[in-house]
Amino acid sequence: MSSSPSRPPKRKPSNRKPLLISAGVAVAAVTLGLVSWQATAPAKNPARSSGSGSASAPEAGAGAGSSADPAAQLKALARREPGDKLAAGRADAPVVLIEYSDFKCGYCGKFARDTEPELVKKYVQDGTLRIEWRNFPIFGAESEAAAKAAWAAGQQDRFAQFHAAAYAEGSKEKGFGEDRLTELARQAGVPDLERFAKDMAGEQATAALRKDQEEGYRIGVASTPSFLLNGRPVAGAQPLDTFTEAVEKARAQAQAAAK
Numbered sequence: 477m478s479s480s481p482s483r484p485p486k487r488k489p490s491n492r493k494p495l496l497i498s499a500g501v502a503v504a505a506v507t508l509g510l511v512s513w514q515a516t517a518p519a520k521n522p523a524r525s526s527g528s529g530s531a532s533a534p535e536a537g538a539g540a541g542s543s544a545d546p547a548a549q550l551k552a553l554a555r556r557e558p559g560d561k562l563a564a565g566r567a568d569a570p571v572v573l574i575e576y577s578d579f580k581c582g583y584c585g586k587f588a589r590d591t592e593p594e595l596v597k598k599y600v601q602d603g604t605l606r607i608e609w610r611n612f613p614i615f616g617a618e619s620e621a622a623a624k625a626a627w628a629a630g631q632q633d634r635f636a637q638f639h640a641a642a643y644a645e646g647s648k649e650k651g652f653g654e655d656r657l658t659e660l661a662r663q664a665g666v667p668d669l670e671r672f673a674k675d676m677a678g679e680q681a682t683a684a685l686r687k688d689q690e691e692g693y694r695i696g697v698a699s700t701p702s703f704l705l706n707g708r709p710v711a712g713a714q715p716l717d718t719f720t721e722a723v724e725k726a727r728a729q730a731q732a733a734a735k
Contacts, residue, residue: 551707561630565606
């Protein structure tokens with residue numbers, strides 16, 4: 477797989493600040509109130525690729541950079557809502573991983589297939605980790621449609637199954653037209669497909685999508701997948717070891733803070 481990230485269609489120039497992406501570092505820094513995500517592989521694995529797509533991001537808003545402690549603001553983005561349909565794990569888990577992703581993003585699919593199941597098995601199931609997904613479509617109309625479909629599947633408690641079906645090997649190559657999204661819902665075991673279609677086209681799905689997008693843009697996210705792990709930015713489909721080390725460190729910090 478090439479280390480060069482794929483990019484969405486070119487857009488007209490604007491005054492938006494682009495996300496800074498480079499190869500070689502897994503963790504990004506918070507600078508001048510704007511999250512600068514620098515995605516590369518860890519030093520012991522320099523050849524690994526990381527990013528998938530990028531898009532122009534608006535300037536950071538007041539919510540992203542006005543605090544003297546921007547890292548604390550990023551950590552506070554964890555919603556921890558017990559009934560969140562787009563989350564897995566305990567609401568009070570000591571570590572929260574927020575994922576900004578696009579269903580047409582190849583590296584998002586790689587993370588979903590290769591890394592995420594291992595994190596769920598090792599950390600979500602024992603109560604250490606909570607994963608909260610944010611729909612962040614950057615590849616056009618089909619990306620947005622897939623995001624709304626995932627949200628609609630979640631309203632019937634089938635988000636995880638839809639997520640797995642949409643990110644299955646070869647799935648994105650089939651596109652995300654209306655019939656295809658219905659088929660994915662069927663594969664995910666969504667019980668009421670009529671309700672699914674209605675929810676997908678409804679105002680609530682649009683509002684939920686916009687909420688996720690505005691949050692991501694506000695903190696400087698402009699490529700997928702991008703992550704916040706207890707407020708610490710991590711960009712790209714990093715190797716499992718990178719996430720394991722980050723979770724272990726965040727858990728140790730949370731335990732120390734609780735003493």
